Amino acid sequence: MALFRSSNRNVFQPTAYGYSHRRRRVPRWLVLILTGIVLGAGGVLFLQKSYGPQRLTIEQxxxxxxxxxxxNLDKQRLRAQLDARTDDVANSKATVSTLESKLQQSQKQIPKLKSDLELLIQAIPADPRGTNPGIRAIALTDANGELDYKILIMQNKEGNPTFTGQMQLRISGYYPSGKVATIETDPTDVSVDYYNQIQGSAPLPESFTPRHVTVLITDPDTKKLVASRTERVARQ
Structure with missing residues (x-):
């Protein structure tokens, strides 16, 4: 009887309905990850396009x-200017240092020069009128319609109280017609400690030739004449 048995073997069926093919579903977690990646990439592209820097054209x-x-050229130019200014500052510092050195040397010579000047002043003859203060020396020059003057006023000794007064020039001369005239300048304030050299210029009338000048020094309170001296005008 075994010869008549079927050769087909019974295969185990997992279900009562027989064998069936099932499709495998994609895991949900993988779907979520892929969705997140897509959304994230899209968001980045959107933000870059909307708010990020725009891509430049070839011309731009x-x-x-x-x-x-x-x-870069401006930077190089400014750097060159800065270097030049730096050199100028260095040269200026060197010049200042040289001037300071010369100033110190000059200051050292001041006492000697002052002493020499004192000797020269003492050698100047006293005012012939013997007044104090006295007019020790006058230099007068007729220069192109102006009278240039240098006047040395000096007290008889050092340490006297400072003298304050007024000085006036009385200028005598003539015009081309031969007319003789005398003009006077406005009084100016002067002060003298031991000595004071006053220099300046006084305008002259047109075509007027000065010949003699008298220097008058007065006391401003009493209007009394303190010193006077007359000198001839030199011509250039």
């Missing part, structure tokens, strides 16, 4: 490159 890139080159 060229303009940007030109601006960059110009900025």
């Amino acid at each position: 890139s060229q303009l940007l490159q030109n601006d960059l080159n110009s900025a």
